Amino acid sequence: MRSVHALAATVLSLLAISEIAHAGEKQGGIFRIYHRDSPGSASIHEEATYSTNVPFMPVFNNLVIYKQDVAQNSLDSIVPDLAESWSWSGDKKTLSFKLRQGVKWHDGKPFTSADVKCTFDMLMGKSQQKFRKNPRKSWYDEVADVTTSGDFEVAFNLKRPQPALLALLASGYTPIYSCHVSPAQMRTHPIGTGPFKFVEFKANESIKLVRNPDYWKKGFPHLDGIEFTIIANRSTAILGFVSGKFDMTFPTEVSIPLLKDVKNQAPNAVCVVEPNNVSTNIIVNSSSPPFDSLDIRRALALALDRKAFVNILFEGQADIGGTMLPAPAGLWAMPKEMLETIPGYGPDVNANREEARKLMQKAGYGPDKHLAVKVSTRNIPIYRDPAVILIDQLKSIYIDADLDVVETANWFSKVARKDYALGLNLTGNAVDDPDQSFYENYSCKSERNYTNYCNAEIEKMFDVQSQETDVEKRKKLVWEIDKKIQEDVARPIILHSRTGTCWHPYVKGVTVMVNSSYNGYRYEDVWLDK
């Protein structure tokens, strides 16, 4: 009995604390953020950059969402959003959602299960209305169809079990669109159910959102609105933040060297440096000489001094790992001792390079006969800078590489044509889950598998891990796959970057997510203490 009383007292005091905390949250104010560039459109489903997610995620809701005040995205941090609850069928092939009632779109029309079906039918290419671009169509490869039962129940019927589907649905990349708003309108004037309504998007100038007074989550959002000022020049943007014109920098956009400037000029600013689940990697054209030779690919992997990349580019603040984001931020990365058994990851760089030179000599190259190649990359500093370091490191194994700088407009068509030998590439992962990373980047049929790496044995392992419901068992499978991919030198991962975000101390309720830079921008619980 005493314990029941104690429990009741604890619950009551927790509730009281929660009320006090809630009461302390001030209402009102415009949250001012600078935006790094002008997004291609306002349609999250049609874009593949967080330049679109950051300003437009507050306009929408998902079925489920990663809890916005938990920094690490995981299956445990997924909470209901437009869905009130979800359940898996016994055979794990049906994921059912009970939907929230009384939710209205920003134009006043009611939200129903038909909207959910419309959204996923469009994503799967099954509807009359089409997206101009559909970069994440492959996320739903295992979904046979989406069915509704009445206005407030919807079910995803899968071809095979895929527990990670829930993780994909919780991403900032998976908002629910309305049936009655065309994809074209979503690109220019999005209508959502979210905490903020779209006001205007002036290309290269600004994006404005205003509080949705009819938001279904009572008491939210705290802000009257959000204004994004598009400032392409980073120096101007940072100066704007320092001078107080902006409340927060663009999320995860402050580089490590710039962070020092910010802290010097605005010592009170709150700055955090977190991994953003973006890897710097090398795409290797293994379909033509010289990198069709596994020996030369292995020599390439052995030549890499990853610590040098980390020190030069990130002043030591980046992580070394395989495909999956390293721990502690990442959930699926193999342990360090396992990683170090992969060629090129061992701590002794000189010994690695000695081995690499032997492999090169075996392939017919040596001090008197260097291999001439081009390292192609996009004409953007974050691509170009590591490419230059790579070229320098390749010299140590008889490879003379030239930098081939390619304009962004021509990059993907060049890669798709396989018109490159080596490419320096950056890969952002929206969800820290092997299903997203493996299928998107390494599956035989994926459009984003730039190297066309295709290994039937690995492909089978992808499916096995994808269906595994026991997280610990799945982790072990994922480690094996990741190790094998690295050993095949499909797309050597150089590093996983970390970046900074700063805000002024009066900004409260901001959480920078540590294993994805695509999912944490709902901003409904952000408030300004001024």
Next chain:
Amino acid sequence: MFAYIVRRLVLMLVTLFGISVIIFVLLRIVPGNIVDILFAAAGYVDQADKANLERELGLDQPIVVQYLQWIGGMLRGDLGYSYVSEKPALDEILPRIPITARLAGLALLFSASMGIPLGVISAVKQGTRLDYFLRVVSLSGLSLPSFWLGLLILMASVAMFGTMPIFNPNPKTWTEALAIYCVPALAVGFRSAALTMRITRSSMLEVLRQDYIRTARAKGASEQSVNFHHALKNAILPVITVIGIEAAFLIGGLIVTETVFNIPGVARFLVEAIRWRDYPIVQNLVMLIAVVVVLANFTVDMLYAALDPRIRYTD
């Protein structure tokens, strides 16, 4: 005179036609189009989706058809739709013109109002410390890139006043309204003022050595009258030419200044449109700039006759 003006107007039309062809062809020669860029931004290439989008935007049409559609539309006042924002190109371009015009006008005003008097002073005081100082100032103006100067101004502004004059469409005070245009105009006009100063100085030095200046002095004219009434009036022609050319070239300087001060003007918009291969925006904006340049040249030529009675345009 009338026949000359008509001939110039016809020549202007021919020039603009030539420019329209060059712009159109050059844009299509540059590798990659909007569809490539849209898919590059999406991180994948789907040939079927690409073909659909090219058809939707009319990029699958032969280049001659595309050109005729553009020119036909322009003659009807229809500039097409921006490929990126999907809004009418006219709606995108029009609001930005006054912003850039204000900035360019202020920069030119700054250039003339600083460059001409200081150039005269420098010439009149040739060989003095003041002349040396002004020559150093003018050389600095020519040497300092405007983006660097702009950033320095912003940094100084933040350090000294805790604020910075970047663009705000709704300024709260008149001082803010003044600052958001005057400070960038100062940054971009400084180089132009320096050039004007140097041209004024050298032109003045040449005129001041003429016999009629000596005669004016001998007749007892005051120094002010000699310098500004007799000398400057005759020395101003090359200065007007330079200011005319500067007006045309200012757009180049405005690109960086608009970027640094985050001004949503025509120049920065043009750069972004080129980056996205937003043909309707680029074509129409470049044509607009071409019209401004051609008109500026025409105005300068007409001003010659007004300023120098010896110049007469005969038929």
